[in-house]
Amino acid sequence: xxxxxxxxxxxxxxxxxxxxxxxxxxxxxxxxxxxxxxxxxxxxxxxxxxxxxxxxxxxxxxxxxxxxxxxxxxxxxxxxxxxxxxxxxxxxxxxxxxxxxxxxxxxxxxxxxxxxxxxxxxxxxxxxxxxxxxxxxxxxxxxxxxxxxxxxxxxxxxxxxxxxxxxxxxxxxxxxxxxxxxxxxxxxxxxxxxxxxxxxxxxxxxxxxxxxxxxxxxxxxxxxxxxxxxx
Amino acid sequence: xxxxxxxxxxxxxxxxxxxxxxxxxxxxxxxxxxxxxxxxxxxxxxxxxxxxxxxxxxxxxxxxxxxxxxxxxxxxxxxxxxxxxxxxxxxxxxxxxxxxxxxxxxxxxxxxxxxxxxxxxxxxxxxxxxxxxxxxxxxxxxxxxxxxxxxxxxxxxxxxxxxxxxxxxxxxxxxxxxxxxxxxxxxxxxxxxxxxxxxxxxxxxxxxxxxxxxxxxxxxxxxxxxxxxxxxxxxxxxxxxxxxxxxxxxxxxxxxxxxxxxxxxxxxxxxxxxxxxxxxxxxxxxxxxxxxxxxxxxxxxxxxxxxxxxxxxxxxxxxxxxxxxxxxxxxxxxxxxxxxxxxxxxxxxxxxxxxxxxxxxxxxxxxxxxxxxxxxxxxxxxxxxxxxxxxxxxxxxxx
Numbered sequence: 155x156x157x158x159x160x161x162x163x164x165x166x167x168x169x170x171x172x173x174x175x176x177x178x179x180x181x182x183x184x185x186x187x188x189x190x191x192x193x194x195x196x197x198x199x200x201x202x203x204x205x206x207x208x209x210x211x212x213x214x215x216x217x218x219x220x221x222x223x224x225x226x227x228x229x230x231x232x233x234x235x236x237x238x239x240x241x242x243x244x245x246x247x248x249x250x251x252x253x254x255x256x257x258x259x260x261x262x263x264x265x266x267x268x269x270x271x272x273x274x275x276x277x278x279x280x281x282x283x284x285x286x287x288x289x290x291x292x293x294x295x296x297x298x299x300x301x302x303x304x305x306x307x308x309x310x311x312x313x314x315x316x317x318x319x320x321x322x323x324x325x326x327x328x329x330x331x332x333x334x335x336x337x338x339x340x341x342x343x344x345x346x347x348x349x350x351x352x353x354x355x356x357x358x359x360x361x362x363x364x365x366x367x368x369x370x371x372x373x374x375x376x377x378x379x380x381x382x383x384x385x
Numbered sequence: 386x387x388x389x390x391x392x393x394x395x396x397x398x399x400x401x402x403x404x405x406x407x408x409x410x411x412x413x414x415x416x417x418x419x420x421x422x423x424x425x426x427x428x429x430x431x432x433x434x435x436x437x438x439x440x441x442x443x444x445x446x447x448x449x450x451x452x453x454x455x456x457x458x459x460x461x462x463x464x465x466x467x468x469x470x471x472x473x474x475x476x477x478x479x480x481x482x483x484x485x486x487x488x489x490x491x492x493x494x495x496x497x498x499x500x501x502x503x504x505x506x507x508x509x510x511x512x513x514x515x516x517x518x519x520x521x522x523x524x525x526x527x528x529x530x531x532x533x534x535x536x537x538x539x540x541x542x543x544x545x546x547x548x549x550x551x552x553x554x555x556x557x558x559x560x561x562x563x564x565x566x567x568x569x570x571x572x573x574x575x576x577x578x579x580x581x582x583x584x585x586x587x588x589x590x591x592x593x594x595x596x597x598x599x600x601x602x603x604x605x606x607x608x609x610x611x612x613x614x615x616x617x618x619x620x621x622x623x624x625x626x627x628x629x630x631x632x633x634x635x636x637x638x639x640x641x642x643x644x645x646x647x648x649x650x651x652x653x654x655x656x657x658x659x660x661x662x663x664x665x666x667x668x669x670x671x672x673x674x675x676x677x678x679x680x681x682x683x684x685x686x687x688x689x690x691x692x693x694x695x696x697x698x699x700x701x702x703x704x705x706x707x708x709x710x711x712x713x714x715x716x717x718x719x720x721x722x723x724x725x726x727x728x729x730x731x732x733x734x735x736x737x738x739x740x741x742x743x744x745x746x747x748x749x750x751x752x753x754x755x756x757x758x759x760x761x762x763x764x765x766x767x768x769x770x771x772x773x774x775x776x777x778x779x780x781x782x783x784x
Contacts, residue, residue, distance in 0.1 A: 206779060215685045216775035236689055243687025252781060254682030258398035268686050270387070315686070327778075 161188040161224075162323050162354050163212055168221035170207050170377075181207040182218070183377040189356055191322065194349040196368035197358045204377040205358040206327050212356065213246050213325045214238045226322070243272050247316030247353075249326035253308040255300040261287060261311045262296040268318040279318075286314035290344060306337035313344050317353070324348055326357045330364055342367055388692060392699030395672075402668060403704060409664045410708025410757075411715055417657040418716030418750055419723065419740060424650040426741035427643050428635060434736060435631045437572050438508045440477070441612040442604035443634060444619060445627040456480075457626065460599030461502045461585075467602065472610035472618040478502040478599035482588050483550035484581065486537060487560075494536060495550065496579045499571075500588040506605060507569075509582055514541025514567030517584055525587060526566040530580040534568045541567050547581075549591030561590050573734045646739075658757060665704055665761030669697060673765045680769055681777035690770040694762075697769055701762035709754040717742075 170182035181204045189195055189212075197205045210216035211223060214230050223230045225245060233241065242248075255264045262283050269279035287293045290310040300308050309329060316324055326345065330338030342364045349355050349369075357364060365371045373380040396403040435441075444467065446455040457463060460478035467476035480500040485493040499508070507516065509528060517526055527545070534540055548560040563583065571580045585597070606615035612630040619628045629637070639647075673680065680693060720740035727739045 207775070210775035210778070213685065215778070236691070239684070239687050239689040241687075242685065246687075248682070248685045250682055250685075250778065252678065254679055256394075256679065256683075258394040271688055271692065319687075 161190050162226055163187075163189040163356075164222075164224040165208075165212065165218075166222040166224075168208075168211060168218045168223065170204070170211060170216065171219040181377050182211065185221070185377070185379065187372065187379070189323065189354050192349065192352045192354055193370070194345070194355045194368045195357070196365040196371045197356065197374060198360070198362070198365045198371055199374035199380075201360075203374040205374055207377075208374070209325050209327050209356065209358050213248060214242055215248075243268060244319055245321055245323060247318075247321040247324040249309070249312050249316050249324065249329045251328040251331040253300070253305075253312045253332075255308055255311055255315070257300050260297050260299055261292060261303065261307075261314075264300070264311055265314045265318055268315060272319050274319075282318065283314070286317055287311070289317070289347075290314045304337075305333050306340060309333060309337075309341050310344065313341070313348075317348070321353070323354045323356070326355065326359075328358055328360065330359065330361055335363075338364065388695040389699050389703075392696050392703055395696070395700055396703055399672060402672070406665055406668045406704045407708040407711065410661055410705055411711040413657040413661040413664070414709045414712025414750075414754065415716035415719055417654050417661075417753060418712055418746070419720045420650040420654040420657070421746045421749055421753075422716070422720050422740040422742060424647050424654075425743065425746075426739050427646055427737070428639055429741040429743060430736075430738040431638060431643075432631065432635050434572055434734065435634065437736075438603065439506065440508070440603035440605050441631050442473075442606055442615050442619065443629050443631075444476070444602040444604060444623070445600075445629075448627055454600065456598040456600060457602060459597050460602060461597050463623070463626075464502055464599075464602050466622070467604060467619055470615070470618045470622060472606055472615040474605045474607045475506045476602050476604045477506055478585075478602045480585060480588050480599050482592065484591055485548045485550055486533070486579070487546050487548075493548070494533075494579055496533060496547075496581050498588060498591075499580070499582040500585050501582065502585055502599065507582075508573075508603070509569040509571045511567040511569045514565065516567055516569075517582065518566075523566065524584055525561065525563045525590075527563045527581045527583045527587065528567045528569045529565055529582075530571050530574055530578070531568060532574075532577070533579040533581060534565070536579060539565055541565055547587070547591065549588075551592035558591065558593060561587070563587060572736050574736075575731065575733050576729070576735050577731065654753070658753060661705065661708075661754075661757040662760040665701055665757065666764055668704070669701055669761065669765040670768065672700070673697065673768050677772065677777050678781035680772055681774045681781065684772065684774045685778065693769040693772075694766040697766045698758070698762045701765075702758045705754050705758040705761065709750070709757075713750075 165185055165187050168182050168185040169180060171178045171180045185208060197208060199205050207216065211218050225241060230238065265283040265286050266279050269282060284293065284296060287296050290313055292307060292310050295303060295307060303311065330341050333341060338361060345355050345357060346367055357368065359365050446457045464476040464478045467473050478501065482498045482500065484496045484498045486496055487493050511528060517528060537545060539545065543565045544562050545565065546560045547563050549558060574580050604615060606612045616628050616630045684693065724738055724740045728737065
């Protein structure tokens with residue numbers, strides 16, 4: 155079920171049930187999985203199968219209705235909201251389909267933002283933000299605002315932002331969903347690079363060309379993994 | 386980037402909307418600032434006026450409005466007795482009346498007449514000629530204000546014919562001729578008022594009042610004793626009279642006479658305060674609702690609820706703070722204009738002001754604006770802190 159390294163994330167018997175007017179809907183049903191350090195996992199499946207919900211639960215932005223979630227061995231369910239925020243800030247990097255860069259900040263400032271929130275001194279975070287923009291190939295666009303960047307460039311900045319606090323886990327929700335194929339390939343190449351540099355990556359995607367780059371592909375249907383966890 | 390800098394950039398991002406909020410707060414703040422100036426302005430101004438005379442205690446024969454008060458009998462003797470008290474520097478009996486002077490036109494002019502007992506302490510300041518004297522030959526001397534001197538085209542040495550107005554109608558007694566000794570400024574003068582001061586003898590002859598009666602005795606306490614000690618000493622010496630220090634007079638005004646201004650200014654201040662809160666709440670709520678996805682993303686990358694609330698609070702503080710600062714010069718200008726309108730009402734002393742600046746107004750204003758900033762931020766802060774991160778990201782994706 156996992157790689158050879160110790161698990162960063164362990165999910166056991168996770169259920170996520172949403173109360174709906176027509177009755178409760180189970181988005182996740184008894185999901186069990188692990189992500190090891192430095193592992194590259196893709197979660198694939200049709201729309202509405204629970205991929206994003208699983209990513210949200212793994213990323214501690216949503217709480218499972220039942221089941222156990224451990225991050226680096228810590229029981230996330232026992233943490234306060236503030237502690238979960240701190241955990242996300244320091245241990246997890248998020249990449250969203252819609253980038254969610256702040257339009258009033260430059261690319262450099264967007265990358266600095268999580269570090270500033272973590273209390274990193276200005277000189278240190280500025281240096282790291284520049285390095286990260288170079289890493290994603292946008293060093294020359296550091297002073298541009300999101301409105302001056304293309305979709306692919308915005309997603310690169312978002313990836314640099316996700317890496318800002320040296321997280322051990324990157325969670326990406328349809329990171330190429332709003333990009334053309336060539337740009338998507340370039341973004342996928344960046345995830346390859348992150349993985350090679352030792353960061354665990356979990357990508358939720360519809361795109362088979364992205365999924366096939368992962369070490370493991372988990373296919374979901376109706377809130378469950380198909381054929382157990384591995385496909 | 387800390388919350389303040391972040392909030393500043395957020396406001397700049399929506400410059401038009403932020404400017405609208407600032408202008409709104411500046412307008413509401415100016416009105417609120419003026420209401421604070423008005424709430425105590427008249428009181429402060431009256432206090433300054435009372436203190437300007439150099440008398441800090443007033444002695445009356447009865448309470449009530451001036452028209453219904455009993456006169457103090459044997460006022461000259463009473464004043465002399467009060468002056469002898471160790472706490473009292475001087476006591477001056479006053480009588481207030483009205484007279485008519487014959488002008489060029491057919492209709493005579495009404496004159497406010499202050500009659501004083503023989504003393505050297507005055508409530509007026511002579512600017513031309515000389516003051517009233519205690520000599521027998523000068524018993525019918527008067528000092529007049531500038532307006533009366535100009536109106537009568539008269540000056541020191543000129544004679545005037547004076548007829549008393551001892552009730553609502555002119556006296557049937559024959560007019561008397563008085564001589565202008567000097568021209569003076571009177572602190573209680575309104576812009577159009579004709580004023581004259583004389584010794585008791587003038588008013589006695591005009592109205593045939595019993596000699597030695599006064600409407601009030603104004604007392605100056607000795608600096609080493611102070612007004613409270615003087616009031617206590619007078620009350621002990623003459624328990625039949627009503628004695629008040631300036632503080633007590635002001636306190637009574639505050640309780641009764643000027644409470645209307647305070648009530649009006651409180652009501653208007655509450656309205657402007659509410660307007661400011663609603664305006665900023667609406668602007669911030671619209672702003673928060675337009676960037677729910679961004680806020681959810683920031684929460685997802687690790688921004689705490691506390692931090693998100695601080696961003697909104699700083700946005701509110703910046704809008705209210707900038708608007709509030711702009712409101713001060715605006716409010717000052719507006720208060721000068723409104724003050725001029727109110728002071729132009731008939732009978733209002735020219736030195737009296739309705740809008741008076743005190744340093745405490747600034748503190749109170751800052752406190753109220755802080756309340757506006759906090760009050761306006763409550764609902765949008767609640768929105769951002771209660772925002773479900775996953776649900777919002779999902780909705781953003783679906784939309």
